[in-house]
Amino acid sequence: MFVDSFIKTITLVSVWILPLLIVSIPLWALFKRVSLYDTFIKGAREGVGVGLKIIPYLVAILVAIGMFRASGAMELLAEFTSPVLDLIGMPADILPLAIVRPMSGSGALGIMSEIANQYGGDSYMARLAAVMTGSSETTLYVIAVYFGAVGVTKVRHALLAGLIADFAAILASLFICRIVFL
Amino acid sequence: MLGYIWLFFIVTAVIVGGLNGRIDKVGQAAIDYAGLAVEISVSLIGIMCLWLGLMKLAEESGLIVLISKAIKPITKRLFPGIPPEHPAIGSVAMNVSANALGVTNAATPIGIKAMQEMQTLNKHKNIATNAMCTFLAINTAGVQLVPASIIGVLIGAGAQNPTVIIGPTLFATGTALVTAIIAVKILEKIPVFKTENYLEEGEK
Structure with a gap:
């Protein structure tokens, strides 16, 4: 209720x-x-510049991600890390999702959808995938867009902190889903 | 660090793609994604204009400073580098709220506005400030109260009871948020991440 x-x-x-x-x-x-109209236009004008300004940053990040995904490196990474994953109780089918999540929002939603369709919408796997997708962000994209918009290239600890947060989200999802749904 | 990760992705892609016999796909992906990056950026322009226009109105009418004042008790601890009544704080708060409510369209332009405000306080324009890193960390934790698109996917897969994921998702995303804040506050004190390390020769 x-x-x-x-x-x-x-x-x-x-x-x-x-x-x-x-x-x-x-x-x-x-x-x-x-003064309404003037002020709105003054702000809106910046939007054009920002949109153009982030292009090189997004090209850099998305090209690298696209190449990585197309090469099949993801599957290789999944194989390599599977002993560790067994340790933390992650089902092998969930791994690609965990890897893609920080890189691509639409990619993650696609994988989640595949898992949900394969196992059924109310299955444990579908729910785990859903919680994992919902509990973190597309870290690399966010970093490219936000820092790109202001021209920052030295991101210092932002990336590492973001990835740590993503990892925490994965662990927390595994933990809570095991308790609630199993 | 971003540079090394970037290089790692590209080098791995070419080596693995070569060994897998998928090198043609790797090359094609580079071209496709370069185009996709432009499409995404251009598609953001309209929504960016709308929100940056509205945010300018909010700024000049004092609304953003009002929000900044209201949430001062939280933000002065999270963002010690930003003066408590600076407009950056108001934009940060509006971005977090938009994300939490799932209004992603508005969240990105407002987040960019927040970055621009923080950039005005930045002495070294190409190096991230502590406040920016904290803001990004909070953002990448991705706090959203009702993940509508994900529930949509579950319904599409025939779920009878898709909303059961909301509680666990809040738990996981909350854990991520707390971890992100702790991580960012610890990392900013580690010598390798100090601003001084990123200065060009002559600036030191």
Whole structure:
């Protein structure tokens, strides 16, 4: 019951939030006597520059990821690491998902969908895959876009911290799914 | 570090692809993904214009500073490098909220706005600040209250009860968030990651 109303509320909020923000920010600005159209255009103009600015960063990251995936290196990595994975209780079919997750959002959703269709939507494997996909972000993409937008090339510890977070998400998913769904 | 990982991906791809007899696919992937990168960037432009326009209104009307003030108690610990009432804090908060609600379209442009604000406080424009790294770490933990697209996939695979994943996902993503914050705060103190190591000759 609680879960249902929680979901309903969040869904309602996430449907409404976008139009509400789009209308309430200008209304607030009007109330504060900000010149509306000029100011909007001034900000929006930056959008073009940012969009173009991130191109080289995304090309660098996505080309490397694309080549890596096309080469079959993922499968090789899966084979190499499978003894370690048995240790932490990760099913072999889940591994490609764990590897792809930080690299590609659509890729991860694709693999998750394959697993769900193969085992069934209510299966343990499907749920584990879903929790794993939902609990982390496309770290490499986020780093390329956000740092690219401001021209930062020396990302210092951001990448390592992001990957540690992804790893934590994987372990936490394995742990919680084992408790809740098995 | 990004450079080495990048090189590792490319070198591994060529060697493994060569041994696997998939070198043609590796070459094709390089071309395809270069195109894809441009498509993604260009497709972001419209949404970026919309949100950067709205964010400029929010900024000039004082809304962002208002948000910054409201969440000062949390953010002054997370982002000691940013003055507590700086507009960067407001953008960071709006980005995290948009992500949590699953409004990804808005989250990315607002996140970029936050990065731009933080960049104004950065002395070395090509080197990430501690605040930027903390923000990225929080972002890569990917906190989302209801993962709608994932639930959609489960329903597509015939799930009768797909929403059972929400609780466990919140647990896992929460764990990732806490880990990310702890990791980023420890890593920023490690000598190899100090800003000084990344300066060009002559800047030191």
